[in-house]
Amino acid sequence: MHYFQYNARDMLGKAKRGKVQAENRSEALEKLQSQQLIVFELRELNRTLNKELSFGKRVKKKEFIIFLRQLSTLIEAGVSLVEATGLLQEQTKDKFLKDTLKYVRIDLVEGVRFSHSVEKHPKIFPELFVNMIRAGEASGELDDVLNKMAVYYEKQYDMRQKVITAMSYPVLVGFVAVAICVALLVVVFPQFTGMFSTMNAELPAYTAFVLRLSETMQKYWYLGALLLLLCFILYRIIVVRPTGKLFLDTLKLKIPVLGSFYQKAILARMTRTVSSLLESSVPILDTLQISGRVIQNTVMEQVMQECYKAIEKGDSLAGPMEAHWAFPPMVTQMIRVGEKSGSLDSLLQRAANFYEQELDYAAERLKALLEPVLILVLSVMVGGIVTAVILPMFSLYENL
Structure with a gap:
């Protein structure tokens, strides 16, 4: 984006002076003319000296x-x-x-x-x-x-906090599970290596496997850190590419359980945004453009672009949504009814209220579902390492 300083007069002849943001000089001129200003001077500002227009944070x-x-x-x-x-x-x-x-x-x-x-x-x-x-x-x-x-x-803030709260629990439990397992393998399990070496009995295959895994993690721990770094770099490379971002956004919507939760959050944001813009008399085409960018999901943003084209042709807004799997029938039917009755903003507001309430219920259900599953996974991971320590003791007892 570039910034331009202008000197102009309005329709009443009053002098106007200020700055405008645009991609180029022509766009800046169009913006000023759309404000019914007669431009006398328009010059591009130095981007370094014009830092006050766009802060870094x-x-x-x-x-x-x-x-x-x-x-x-x-x-x-x-x-x-x-x-x-x-x-x-x-x-x-x-x-x-x-x-x-x-x-x-x-x-x-x-x-x-x-x-x-x-x-x-x-x-x-x-x-x-x-x-x-x-x-x-x-x-x-x-x-x-x-x-x-x-x-x-x-x-929007409340909804975002609910999503963060719902998703932070499984992430936290997963992180704790991995940290405990790494600590057991790297710190605790090696303490039993000396005891295993004094046994005359052959170690069980499972214990021998865990022992080799522990030794590998101690010697080549930096490979794990390097793998995490490579995964992060790969993720960033995929995200910056349109096809990669589309793939990830599609995957988010189709993941079992979590995908439904994510879809409800996006639908709540979309319906609330479109409803608010239409209620404030923002033109429908501008509304679709802005809403598409607010959604923050490439899959649904593409559908909003199709809706924009449909409205330009004089077709129904609900048409492209009905043809896409990401939009449930309830939303498309409410949009179609709203178009016919001229009450699209109020019906979308009801849809937003519904999905925001659904998001509350979904967050509670998600937490109730994931909590026992994550505890079970954590128990299996820790129990597996403890079992590797106990098995040789049973073998020693049998040889006595």
């Missing part, structure tokens, strides 16, 4: 939600946008958000629209937020849109 989601809720409350209470931005700049603890709000306030004082100002900071303000603000300015309901955005991001 994103604001924490929780901090951003607090900012939205406070801004919504202040605007609803009748505080001007300039004053509200200044107040929030003073009290926020996040350095990056504080610096960004300083530049936003300067823009607002100079007469720049709020949507145009926040658009300059994509690392802080997501595309979804910018488009919702733009719609709110056009309809004169900025306070209502800010409140909807606060609710939206709160729900």
Whole structure:
């Protein structure tokens, strides 16, 4: 992305001066003309000297939600946008958000629209937020849109925390199981090697196998670390390739048990996003583009692109979804009914509520299902190593 400094006048002849973000000069000019500005000067800014437009670190989601809720409350209470931005700049603890709000306030004082100002900071303000603000300015309901955005991001944050909580348990138990097994093989099991060597009896085949495994891990432990590093590098290589990312996203959706949980999380995010955008009067084509990028799953993003093409041709939005395995019949039927009745936003809101509730139930079911399975696996892994120690003792006892 490039940044351009412009000097222009609006339709009333008022001077306007600011910065715009675009891929090239032509796109920057189009953006300014779409704002009904007559451009007199447009020059590209030095990217190094223009660091304030894009910070290297994103604001924490929780901090951003607090900012939205406070801004919504202040605007609803009748505080001007300039004053509200200044107040929030003073009290926020996040350095990056504080610096960004300083530049936003300067823009607002100079007469720049709020949507145009926040658009300059994509690392802080997501595309979804910018488009919702733009719609709110056009309809004169900025306070209502800010409140909807606060609710939206709160729900997204809660849903994300539920997914993290549900997935962290099996990951933690798996990590503990592997750590215990490695510790037993590398630290504990070698303590019995001397005892085994004094036995006149031949070691059981299973004990001999575990003993060789323990010796190998002690001598060539660095190969294990190298294997983990290679797996990580391979994963990064696959992820950056479109075909590789598509394969991984498809795999996530088709994994037994976990795939269904992941699908519900994506459907909840998609329906909530589309509903919020449509409710704020964002055009349907823009809504589909933004929602596709918010979904964060290549499989469903491709379906949203097909939906975009279908709407452009005048076809039904539900058509491409009905033809794809990733979208359940309930979602497609609600979309089709919503298109016919003109209440697509409200029906998708109901679908979002349903899938968010389903996600709660799925998280509890997943935890209840995985807990005994993981405990069983941990018991088998640890018990297998303990058994390798006990078996020779039985053989020794039989030879006495």
